[in-house]
Amino acid sequence: MYDKILGGLIGAAAGDAMGAPTEARTREQIIEYFGHEVTDFEVPPMDTFAAGSKAGQVTDDFSSAYFIARHIVDARGIITEQVVKEALIEWSKHSVFFDRFAGPTTRLAIYEFEGKEVDESRKRKLATRQATNGSAMRISPIGLMNPGNLDEAISNAAKVTMLTHDNYLAISGACAVAAAVSRAMMEDADIYNIVRAGLYGAVEGEKIGRKISRDAAGPSVVKRMEVALEIGFGKGTPKEKSIDIAEKIGTGLHVSETVPSAFGIFAANDGDAMGTIISCVNAGYDTDTLATTAGAIAGTLYGSKSFPDHFLPTLEKVNGFDIKGLAKDIENICLGK
Numbered sequence: 001m002y003d004k005i006l007g008g009l010i011g012a013a014a015g016d017a018m019g020a021p022t023e024a025r026t027r028e029q030i031i032e033y034f035g036h037e038v039t040d041f042e043v044p045p046m047d048t049f050a051a052g053s054k055a056g057q058v059t060d061d062f063s064s065a066y067f068i069a070r071h072i073v074d075a076r077g078i079i080t081e082q083v084v085k086e087a088l089i090e091w092s093k094h095s096v097f098f099d100r101f102a103g104p105t106t107r108l109a110i111y112e113f114e115g116k117e118v119d120e121s122r123k124r125k126l127a128t129r130q131a132t133n134g135s136a137m138r139i140s141p142i143g144l145m146n147p148g149n150l151d152e153a154i155s156n157a158a159k160v161t162m163l164t165h166d167n168y169l170a171i172s173g174a175c176a177v178a179a180a181v182s183r184a185m186m187e188d189a190d191i192y193n194i195v196r197a198g199l200y201g202a203v204e205g206e207k208i209g210r211k212i213s214r215d216a217a218g219p220s221v222v223k224r225m226e227v228a229l230e231i232g233f234g235k236g237t238p239k240e241k242s243i244d245i246a247e248k249i250g251t252g253l254h255v256s257e258t259v260p261s262a263f264g265i266f267a268a269n270d271g272d273a274m275g276t277i278i279s280c281v282n283a284g285y286d287t288d289t290l291a292t293t294a295g296a297i298a299g300t301l302y303g304s305k306s307f308p309d310h311f312l313p314t315l316e317k318v319n320g321f322d323i324k325g326l327a328k329d330i331e332n333i334c335l336g337k
Contacts, residue, residue: 001334003303004185005144006327009066010307011273011299012140013315013323015291016062017041018281020050026284027243037282039274041314049101050288056314060101061137061292066321067091068160069141069330077145077333079156084163085113103253105130109164131216133258135161135170136177137289140296143181144330153182154201158208165255167216168209173255175205176221176263177293184300185334191271194301198263199225219256224249228264241268242279251285258286262294273298273306 021044022030030038033045044050050059071087072079092098092110102110139157146153157178161171179201183194202222228249231241245264250257262280269275276298280291299306316323 001147001185002327002331003305004300005330005334006312006324007273007303007306008140008144008181008184008296008300009323009327010304010312010315011277011295011297012065012292013058013062013295013319013321014041014299014307014311015277015280015293015295016058016137016288017056017315017318018277019288019291020044020053020057020059021048021055022281022284022287023048023050024285025287027246027282030282030284037278039278040308041311054318056318058097058315058319059288060097060103060106060134061289063094063097063101063319064088064091064106065138065141065292066323066326068138069144069326072141072145073326073329073333079142079159081159081163084160088164089113103132103134105132106134106164113163130165130167130214131169131218131255132165132253133173133255133286133289133293135165135174136255136259136262137292139174139178140181140293140300141330143178143296144185144300145333146178146182147185147334148182150179150182150197150200151204153178154204154208157201158205158212162213167214168206169216169218169221170255171209171213172202172206172221173259175208176202176225176259177297179204180263180297181300184297189301191267191301194271194297195229195263195267198297199229202259218254221256221259224256224260225263228260229267232264232267238269238272238275238279241265242283246283246285251280251283251287251290253286253289258290258293262290262297265290266294266297269298271298271301273302274308
């Protein structure tokens with residue numbers, strides 16, 4: 001269990017750190033700049049959001065997940081609105097992660113948590129843009145804390161998502177990821193039952209979202225997942241299928257692009273952790289979030305040993321995180337200690 005938890009955390013963090021240097025570029029521009037596909041930590045170019053970061057440094061994706069997980073662990077695994085709000089407020093005080101990277105939806109929500117005055121016109125304008133992938137990028141620890149309990153993972157994911165992304169599409173995407181990670185924690189996990197769990201999470205998350213949350217513009221996460229998985233499990237090499245998924249589903253900011261593509265690329269690479277992350281990192285557009293999401297699922301399936309030896313120490317040193325300690329604490333939560 002510990003190794004799966006650690007693998008899930010490393011996969012999410014490594015996907016974020018490897019995707020930061022390639023973010024916003026096309027596949028062709030990535031090759032042109034780096035001279036090759038990105039397969040390891042690189043220093044971000046000066047024209048990216050991560051400009052000035054070191055190789056191995058994460059962005060808002062994994063850093064926000066880390067703080068949420070840390071606060072839930074400190075609350076003995078009890079997930080409440082207050083715990084999540086406090087986690088996000090503490091995260092926002094770390095300018096290296098928040099100031100440069102936080103999206104407008106999450107930023108606005110945190111200002112409200114802190115009781116800051118928010119212009120209502122800005123709030124209304126942002127409402128239709130809330131179905132972003134920010135809901136899915138930080139949700140994987142919820143799956144880690146609910147091994148094999150898909151319904152509890154889905155319920156908790158919806159609760160966490162509502163605080164920053166109050167719409168049914170964002171909830172559907174987050175629940176898909178949480179359910180997949182929850183299933184990946186089991187000893188008999190494979191790519192097929194993980195994908196089925198993800199689809200179940202997306203469907204149930206949409207149902208829950210339509211009951212408790214707001215409507216939002218955008219395609220169905222569920223239907224796009226079906227298309228992405230048909231490509232991922234179809235004919236062709238992992239690279240060919242990953243490119244096809246990126247071109248047909250998209251790898252942008254909307255949750256109905258990131259989450260379906262993450263699952264499709266995971267399937268295209270037969271769940272291989274490094275293959276999945278490398279495909280995401282080189283897919284173009286919002287590469288860090290795509291790789292964080294898919295990396296968490298694949299890393300949980302195959303564990304920490306699926307990553308190069310230097311990944312974990314680099315991620316801990318550069319970001320100041322105790323990822324091993326967090327993994328141990330999550331394990332204790334799962335075991336009821």
